[in-house]
């Protein structure tokens with residue numbers, strides 16, 4: 001059955017979800033075709049602050065509130081994975097004070113209620129070794145503490161670059177071949193998937209970028225091969241649950257063909273939500 005179709009009443013959104021406090025009005029969304037994985041490039045924090053005559057770091061601070069809001073909304077909609085591009089490898093080139101401000105926001109982000117109240121598990125992807133010891137400790141601690149939650153998995157990409165991730169994959173696979181653990185002809189797409197930092201999640205059905213730029217910026221290059229892309233002008237601090245629902249509605253209005261023809265897809269049962 002599809003219990004989340006009954007979410008207009010006070011029922012949980014899906015079988016996994018027991019801690020729902022408020023009913024979610026489905027509005028015009030098809031609750032049977034909510035993306036399992038939404039990836040977001042959270043852009044526009046700096047401009048949001050500059051427009052108000054504030055230091056850029058205030059934009060990041062406000063951006064954290066958006067992270068809480070969107071995490072809660074995704075959890076209530078029944079999304080299983082939310083991957084947020086928080087700090088790229090290239091962001092290490094920003095002024096030291098801005099890097100420090102972002103890392104402090106990460107450290108102070110973890111109020112337990114967000115995770116306990118919404119059944120949210122926390123994970124990180126990226127180059128763990130480049131993070132400070134305090135950030136590393138906090139992340140490991142939060143990953144452990146929330147590992148029992150099985151609603152939404154909130155994945156924060158920190159010191160992340162897709163090209164670096166893929167380079168690491170190449171190195172690991174080469175090493176396994178060298179060690180005689182893997183034969184060259186046994187390397188498949190699945191082998192690549194298994195070695196990615198994202199190896200425990202499905203590919204994103206939907207990638208959202210806020211802030212008006214039309215770029216991917218080295219985010220999840222392999223994983224978004226068939227993702228629907230959604231760009232909006234809204235700066236991340238202004239991105240609301242309503243904006244999220246608009247993005248999902250837009251996604252639901254598209255036909256995902258995975259290289260097939262329209263006629264082929266229409267002959268199939270449920271083309272939209274099949275992840276290949």
Ligand code: FPP
Pocket residue numbers: 042043044045046047048060061063064067084085086087088091102105106109156211
């Ligand atoms: C992009 O906006 C945003 C970032 C580089 C940082 C994102 C960080 C946060 C939202 C805070 C920490 C998050 C968590 C999960 C605790 P930009 O600064 O590039 O904006 P601009 O293009 O307007 O300059």
